[in-house]
Amino acid sequence: MTQHVKTVAAIGVGVIGGGWIARFLLNGLDVAVYDPAPGAEAAVRQMIANAERAYRKLTLAPLPEPGRLRFATSIAEAVADADYIQESVPERLDLKHRVLAEIAAAARPGTPIGSSTSGFKPSELQQGLPTATSVFVAHPFNPVYLLPLVEIVASPANDRAVIDRAKAFLGTLGMKPLELRKEIEAHIADRLLEAVWRESLWLVKDDIATTEEIDDAIRFGFGLRWAQMGLFETYRIAGGAAGMRHFLAQFGPALQWPWTKLTDVPELDAALVDRIASQSDAQSGAYSIGDLERIRDDNLVAILQSLKANRWGAGLIVQEHEARLYDKAHAGVATAAIEPGQPLQLHTSRVREDWADYNGHMTESRYLQVFGDATDAFLRFIGLDAAYLATGASVYTVETHLRHLSEAKVGVGLKIATRLLGHDAKRIRIAHEMYSSEDDTLLATAEHMLLHVDTTLARASPLGPGLTTRLDAIAESQARMSLPDWAGSAIRALDRPQSILA
C-alpha cells in the first residue's frame, strides 16, 4: 500500500509545511499545495530550493526525479486525489478544526490525514469531525527535510490500519516515526523542550547567563551527547557496571534539591523579551536567518553523515534510506546495456562542499574516491556482487595512474566513462575518464590495474567464470576502439642539471 503513495497534499506552508513539501518532492512524490496566504507559492519555492541544496548533500546515492509541485485553489482541490495528506496550519484549535473538516470531506475515504500540531492531542483535533478515523498527529521537527523524527499520536477513535500505513509511508521518506503509547498534549519532545525553555528563561531573567552562554552550555556539552544517545542511555553509561539502579540511587536524591525554578512560569514581560531579543542579536545578529539556516543544515548533514559512517542512531536511518536509493541505482547498473564501440557509463557523482580544498576545488584524494566508486560500479557490472564477495574472493587495485587535467568546482556534476583495456586470468586493466556533466570538460583520467584475490589466503586467484564471460563480452564490444593516447603512459623525468638523473 505504501508503495502506492504517488501524490501527497500539503495544507499550510509555514516553515514546517514547507519542510514537509520539500521532503515529499525530493523523494519523488507529486505534491498538491494549498495555502491562501499571499506570496505562499514564492515562499514555498524558496524553501524548496534551500532544502534541496542541503538534502542533495545528505547522500551521494542517486535521488529520484523530484515530484511535480502544484498549487491548488482550494483545500478540496488539493486533497481530492491525494494518497497522503499533511496539515500544517497555525496552532489554533478552531482553525485546525475548520481545515481538518474540509480535508476530511474532500479526501478519499481511508486516506491518512496527519496534523503537524506540536501541542494538541488527536482526540482534540478529531472533535466535531464527521469521520475522525483517519486524522492523527504526525509532528515533525525543523528542518523537516533533514531531521528524521516524526511523532505519531493516535486516539482510540483512529483506524489502526490507517496509522500503520501512514507510519510505513513516512518511513520510506527516510523518517523515524515514533508512536506515543498514550495521547498527551505536546507529545514527548516538546515537553522536554518546554522544560528546558522555561528553565532557560529563568537563567536569562536572573542574569545567570546570556542566551549565547546557555546555547554554549548545550552545544559544547550534553548537546553533543544527545545527537547520538538520549538521556537514559547516556546516564546508563554514567551509572557504570552497576547500571541504571545504581545511577538512580546516586542521582535520585538531587531531584529533591531546590535547584530548578520550574515550579513557576516566568512572565514574558517586555523587559524579559527585550533582554532575550537583544542578547540573541548580540549572539547571532552577524548572520542572516538564511545564513543560519545554511550553517545549521550543513552541520546537520555532516553530523548525520558521521553517524551514518558509525552505523548508529539517525545515521542508520539515513543509511537505510540510502540503501533503498542504491538498490534502484544498482539494479540499473546490473542491467545496463553494453553499447558496441562505446565506453561504459556506470557512475555519476557530484563535488560536495566538504570535498573542497581551500581553493574551492575538489581535493586530490576525492578524485580517486570518485574513480574508486566508478571502479566499484564496473565490478558490480561484471557480476562482483555481495554474493560473489561472500565466496571469499574480491578484486583489489594494485596500481593507479591519475592525470589531473582541469579543476572540479564544488557542486559540479561528474560522469565517468569507463573502458576495459584488457584482462587475463587474474588481472583487469581499466581506464576511466571523468567529465563535468555541465560542459563535458574532461577533468581527469585514471588507469587502474586490478587483481583478483582470494581474501582468505590473501593471494591472487583466477577470476570466476561468470566475471570472465562478462569481461569477454565488454572487451569484444570495445575491441574496435583505439587505445586512449594516455593509457600505459608514465610520469616523465625532468631533464635539469640538479635532477638526480644528472
Added chain:
Amino acid sequence: MTQHVKTVAAIGVGVIGGGWIARFLLNGLDVAVYDPAPGAEAAVRQMIANAERAYRKLTLAPLPEPGRLRFATSIAEAVADADYIQESVPERLDLKHRVLAEIAAAARPGTPIGSSTSGFKPSELQQGLPTATSVFVAHPFNPVYLLPLVEIVASPANDRAVIDRAKAFLGTLGMKPLELRKEIEAHIADRLLEAVWRESLWLVKDDIATTEEIDDAIRFGFGLRWAQMGLFETYRIAGGAAGMRHFLAQFGPALQWPWTKLTDVPELDAALVDRIASQSDAQSGAYSIGDLERIRDDNLVAILQSLKANRWGAGLIVQEHEARLYDKAHAGVATAAIEPGQPLQLHTSRVREDWADYNGHMTESRYLQVFGDATDAFLRFIGLDAAYLATGASVYTVETHLRHLSEAKVGVGLKIATRLLGHDAKRIRIAHEMYSSEDDTLLATAEHMLLHVDTTLARASPLGPGLTTRLDAIAESQARMSLPDWAGSAIRALDRPQSILA
C-alpha cells in the same frame, strides 16, 4: 603562566576524575593522583586506555608524548608541587570540605583548585577554608576527554587572577571554559538536564513512552540540532526574518498551557525505579557498558570531526586545539635537516577506523590522502607556507602514479619517505614510499608531478626563487641516490586475445 603548567594533581578517580586524568595526560601533563579507594589505580589505568583509544582518533595532529602518571599516598603528597589541582570526590558537601581543606593546606599559594562539583556553589565549597581565594568550580561533562565544555563558577571571595589563569590553562587542553555571571546551584547545564530528567520521569511513570522512546525522541530530533546550535539560536531561525521577538510572541503563550508536570517532583519509588531499570535493560542491555562507552566515544569523535570540517561550534574548539598541535609539528618540518643521501622523513599518520573498507583495510582513496598530506609537508618544507600562498601562487598535482604493495590495517602507524626526483622552472617531480611504522613493510609508493601555478591567472608560473634554492639543496643532497626502480614506470598492457590491443 599557563605555559608553565607541567604537573597537575587529580583528587578522586570516579568516571569524572578518570576523564580529567586522561585529558591531562594526553596533553602531555604529568599527573599526580590520590584516591584511597581500593583498586583505584587499576580503574584509572583502564579509563585512560579507553580514553586514549578515542582521543587519538579525534585528530590526526601529532599529540605530545603522554605525561607521567603517579599515584600519591596522600592528598598533601599529590598536590604539593602541582601547578593545577582538580578535585572530583563524591557529591557530599562535608566530604568536599574535608578534602578541599587538605588540598588548600598543602598546595602552593595561588595554585588553582578546581572542583568538579555538579551542584554546589563555590561559596558553599569555600565555607570554613582558611584561604578560599583559589577554590572554584570547574564542572566538566562526561566523557571529560572528549566534551569541550567546562563550567567555571567563582564566588566574590575568589582571586580573579587565579580564575583567569585556570580558564586559560583549561583552554590549552582543548576545552571550552564557560564562566557563569553569578553562582547558582547546579550551574547552567545541570539545571537544563534536571528539567528534562524530571519531565522524562513523568513520561515514563505515566507510561506515555519508554526510556528508549524518550531517547529516540531526543536523538532523532532536537538532539541533532543541539550538537551544533543551542536552544536560542535554533529558535531564532524558527522565528524567521521576523526574529526572536516574533518567535517569543508566537511561542510565549504556550508556556501558559498546562503541559509539563514540572510543578511536581515524581517520587522515585520502587515501582518507578523498577520500570526505568527494566526498560533501560530492554533498550541497552544487549551492550555492555564498555560497548556503550566505545560507541558513544566513536560517535562523539565523528560528530566533532564533522563539525570541525564545517568550522563550527565544538568543531572549532577541536580545530584550534589541532592548530596548536600542528604548529609544533610544522615548526619541526620547517627546521628538519636535509640528510645527504637520505630520503626526507616529513610525515607520519595512522590508519583511522573510518578509513577502513569492509575488509578492515585502508580504503583506496585514503592512500592518496596520506600521500597528499606528505606532499603538503614537503611543500611546507621547501617554503610553500601561508605567506607564499597569499601571493597568489600555489602548487597543484597534475599527475600521480600509485602502487599498492601491501594492505594497511586499521590502527597501523604510517611513515612516509620522500624523494625529489627532479625539478625545473615550473615543475617538481617527487616520490613517496609509505611504510608501516610497526614492521617497516613497504605498503605503497606514489610518484607525483607537481606544477607551480599562478592561482589568479590559473596557469603555470615559475617557482619562486626561495623554493628553487631549497629544491636545489635537496636535489644536491639526494643526487647520489639511485632512482627507485619503479619511478617513471607505467601500467603495462595485458597480452590476452580479447585485450583491445589484439
